[in-house]
Amino acid sequence: MEPDTITAFLAIGSIIFIGFFGNTIFNKFRIPDVLLLIALGMIIGPEILGTRFDIVTYNAMADIDRFKDIFLSAALVIILFDGGLSLDLKTVAASMKISVLLAVSNFVLLALAVGASLHFIMGIDFLVALALGSIVGGTTGAVVIPIARRMRIKERTKTMLIMESVITDVLVIVATLSLISVIKLDEFSIWAIIRELSVKFLVGGAVGFAAGIGWLFVLEKLRNQPLSYMITVAALFIIAAVVELPPISSSGAVAALAFGLAMGNRRFVKRRLTSLSLTTLSDEHIHYFHSEITFFVRTFFFVYLGLSFRFSTFTAEHLVVGVFVISLAVLARKLTASLASRMGELEKSEESAVFALMPRGLAAAVLATLPAVQLAGLDVWSDDLGLLFLNTTLVVILGTTLLATIFSFMTERKIDRKQRTDLRDSLMNNLQKDVDDIEDLRPSYR
Numbered sequence: 001m002e003p004d005t006i007t008a009f010l011a012i013g014s015i016i017f018i019g020f021f022g023n024t025i026f027n028k029f030r031i032p033d034v035l036l037l038i039a040l041g042m043i044i045g046p047e048i049l050g051t052r053f054d055i056v057t058y059n060a061m062a063d064i065d066r067f068k069d070i071f072l073s074a075a076l077v078i079i080l081f082d083g084g085l086s087l088d089l090k091t092v093a094a095s096m097k098i099s100v101l102l103a104v105s106n107f108v109l110l111a112l113a114v115g116a117s118l119h120f121i122m123g124i125d126f127l128v129a130l131a132l133g134s135i136v137g138g139t140t141g142a143v144v145i146p147i148a149r150r151m152r153i154k155e156r157t158k159t160m161l162i163m164e165s166v167i168t169d170v171l172v173i174v175a176t177l178s179l180i181s182v183i184k185l186d187e188f189s190i191w192a193i194i195r196e197l198s199v200k201f202l203v204g205g206a207v208g209f210a211a212g213i214g215w216l217f218v219l220e221k222l223r224n225q226p227l228s229y230m231i232t233v234a235a236l237f238i239i240a241a242v243v244e245l246p247p248i249s250s251s252g253a254v255a256a257l258a259f260g261l262a263m264g265n266r267r268f269v270k271r272r273l274t275s276l277s278l279t280t281l282s283d284e285h286i287h288y289f290h291s292e293i294t295f296f297v298r299t300f301f302f303v304y305l306g307l308s309f310r311f312s313t314f315t316a317e318h319l320v321v322g323v324f325v326i327s328l329a330v331l332a333r334k335l336t337a338s339l340a341s342r343m344g345e346l347e348k349s350e351e352s353a354v355f356a357l358m359p360r361g362l363a364a365a366v367l368a369t370l371p372a373v374q375l376a377g378l379d380v381w382s383d384d385l386g387l388l389f390l391n392t393t394l395v396v397i398l399g400t401t402l403l404a405t406i407f408s409f410m411t412e413r414k415i416d417r418k419q420r421t422d423l424r425d426s427l428m429n430n431l432q433k434d435v436d437d438i439e440d441l442r443p444s445y446r
Helices: 003-029 034-044 046-050 058-065 068-085 089-122 126-135 141-150 155-185 190-221 228-242 252-264 266-273 283-307 316-342 348-356 362-367 370-374 383-445
Strands: none
Touching: 003 034, 003 283, 034 046, 034 283, 034 383, 046 058, 058 068, 058 283, 068 141, 068 155, 068 228, 068 252, 068 283, 068 362, 089 126, 089 155, 089 316, 126 155, 126 362, 126 370, 126 383, 141 155, 141 283, 141 383, 155 190, 155 252, 155 348, 155 362, 155 370, 190 228, 190 252, 190 266, 228 252, 228 283, 252 266, 283 383, 316 348, 316 383, 348 383, 362 370, 362 383, 370 383
16 A cells, blocks of 8 residues: 555544544543544644644645535535434424524524624624624534433433524525625525525425435335445435435435434334335334444544644634634523523523533534635625634634533533432432331331
8 A cells, every 4th residue: 555545544543443432431421522523633634743744734635625515515414314313203393493493593693793793893894794603603413413412301402402403504504605695796685585494494304304204115125135224325315415406406404304304203104104014124223324324424524623723824813703703602592592491492401401502513614615715806805804704613613612512511410410419309208208107107006
């Protein structure tokens, strides 16, 4: 093998090992592995060890970045499919109201706050500043799903957080693209945005769910055939691609989630649609194999985020703006979580979990460089704004992921304390009841 190939093999193997140990640490100590993987990416990146030891050089990163959109889109599709497999339809229906409330209110509040602040403080055109607010305005399923699924919170809350992340992933993409079009064409139509969002969610979800139901019957016909799971992955990517094409022009991410949701609820499908047994699809089998693929994809996704950091391009202004945006994100998250709790849609004990899971990630990483390409040459844009958008977005991704890690760990500790307190109180109550029973029986012995 060539030296570059040997180095790549060593790097890939080491990343998988570290991802495995990070996953083990999470299971044992409830500390998410996200930051460990991002830090690994920074360390082996070209600005620390990558160039020095010829691990990941600038040229290698340039080659990787050529396939960035493909890799990140594939990661999102696989992770959302995995999330859909684990969701229950009844729980999804019950949590949809609060999911939409959290997603829309948090997105709008943060996007407007960032847009107005950067416009009045830094003098950036309001719509351009609003585009940055839109890019960082939503949580990401790539981080939320693996953390939420392992937290010891109610299933309804887990489902709500997963659905919120899916909704905001689409919101971020549609709103950012719409704002860029408005800036370029100087035309704004709220109805066009609403129509676009409706197509993304309703049509994409319907097509993905129908395809998932159909695929259950295909798997029934493929009973006892090898590689049935791998052909399911092939069907997933085909569905995600087809819904993006005209005339559907919907969201592949939403379709992937709905595809997984249909396949993960085969008992519902059997009860409502058919008398076939649909027993050849083993839940354990498909979850096992897909969890392996999801682990591989998400491990390299977070390492890639670390590789994307370019410390040499950062300025004090970028860091200050990034920290300021993170502060606004924390405030917006706190307000929306408190609102949901006060409306009675969210129990007080679950509010801290909702507040904790605020990470930005995949959609923001994909869109961070888009304005520099689309708005180049316009009076409202400059090369300095391009660096500001990219570096601020990276700071926000890292910062909110760090906060999500810390706050989710604190939430788990709080759950541990509550469980210990409840157990102690239960034991004391049972002991007191036994003592009272003995006291009640004592006169009869006399």
